[in-house]
Amino acid sequence: MLIDITFIQANKGKTRMLYPAIRALLFGTAYSIRGYIKEQTNIVQALRKAAQRLKERGEQRAATALYVIAVRLFPQSEELVCEYAQTEIEWKAFISADRIIETWRQKHPDSLLASATCIRLLHATGQMNKAQELLDTLLKSMPPDITSYEALWLARTSTLLKKYSAAKDLLTSELEKHPTDVALVKELGALLRNTGNYSEAQVILSSSASKVVNCQQITALRDIVDGELAVYQEKARPTLDSTLTANGEGSDTIFMLLEAALPFRKSGYTYRSHALLKGMAKLELQCEAFSAPGSSGPLPPGNELITSDIYEGVRYHRGFLPQSPNYRHYPLNEFLQYSADLAMGALGGKKPRLFHAASNFKNGLVAAALSKAYDVPWVYELRGLWHETQCALG
Known part of the structure; x- marks a missing residue:
């Protein structure tokens, strides 16, 4: 290990101390995550965002390395564990993903997130029937007091297996409890858009944009939905002079x-x-x-x-x-x-x-x-x- 885990754990409340260690771990990766770390007061959230950004840029080694250290630093963060496993699934490192999921499920056998991630692994490895059965069981036995993150993760898993109604119900129900949750709004808006329900997507996004002040993510998605609908309804066409x-x-x-x-x-x-x-x-x-x-x-x-x-x-x-x-x-x-x-x-x-x-x-x-x-x-x-x-x- 290139860095001293004990040193970071002792200073994990200080973001300015955390960044040099992460930079060392990433072996001088081309993309700097310094901005994400410095702007976040919640270090776990900062690490998750930084890892997501690295994934978007296709920097597999850097993202994986960041997840490894993040999970070791914050083993209690279920979000980090599941996103780490999901990253391994996306890179087809199925054995590694299976090990991560099973280790977590042994500690937390009732974990909804771990079960949902297991379903994603089954789907990725072609075990469609088992994935469908496990998802059906999970949706039926799901407790009523799940967190927003659990609802989001389950909805995305349902969408992956083309259970769009279940995904929509999960997101709609959770959004009623948390009407200003940007992640829920974006996910529901994107789901409605991708399933062709443009009118519903417009209503959800416009309503939420008025509740969440200066949320560029919601307004950007609303503009995308409006633009697509204008083209499909033949109201917008490119013009040249x-x-x-x-x-x-x-x-x-x-x-x-x-x-x-x-x-x-x-x-x-x-x-x-x-x-x-x-x-x-x-x-x-x-x-x-x-x-x-x-x-x-x-x-x-x-x-x-x-x-x-x-x-x-x-x-x-x-x-x-x-x-x-x-x-x-x-x-x-x-x-x-x-x-x-x-x-x-x-x-x-x-x-x-x-x-x-x-x-x-x-x-x-x-x-x-x-x-x-x-x-x-x-x-x-x-x-x-x-x-x-x-x-x-x-």
Whole structure:
């Protein structure tokens, strides 16, 4: 062990003493968690947030190391233990996760959190029937006085096993007791959004936003729900100023809009797209591709919002998002407008011969806006039915 556990335990009430030890443990990890530690008066909460942040950045070793020391420092924190086990499950370290869960259940055989985490492990290892049976038993025998965290953890476990009604009931019941609990509001809002209950999500999020002053997390999710609903109800579409394209230099370029592209994402979709582009090039057709913002990962060095490169003879323009690379973290109407603006920028004043959008619908809406602005035709290549894909994903 690189650090003295006894020393930290003796000083665990002083956050300024805790940070250097954590930094030493993480072996100089690229992401500094200092801000999280210094801003939190509750050290357990600070450690949990820091570990979550490391997980979001994909820093497995650092997150695992932080959980190891946190659990040793605060073995009584069930939240830390369960989140540690969940991290191991996510990284497919199933034996380690099983050991963590069993050790905790031996000490606390009636632990709801440990049982719920065990269900997640069964699910991750393909033991679906056992997971369903254990969840059904757990929900039936659940005491009425569970904590907000237990309700949240059980709801997420129920969602994982597609028991959406049970998850909704758990969150709704707990939210009645704690109407300003941000984590509960976010979870219920996200559940309603992901199951297509947009009107309910709007009511919950708008009501909660008025009760919790200056809660950016709730208002951000509310804006995302509002943006998606506006697009789905055909009230919002990307628009481009045609006066900016009126004098564009004509070209024979076929401009293809893609959801993702090689080499950043390797899938049937990206290989098919690349083969089409190479095939058109063999037919002596000029073609370029635009990869949707966020599909090429986080911002590159220099924080460029759009880059251009040639991959195996094909020119790709790659869009980037200013913060999270996940488009679902932005209101859909704003994302579509942003994507259309970047695509126009990628054209660099040229007027293409044709816009070719490949699934999914987001590319089609952007292509329609570009087609109208440039007054050139567009085609939509349907590779799959979006709504059926969502149903298949649950």
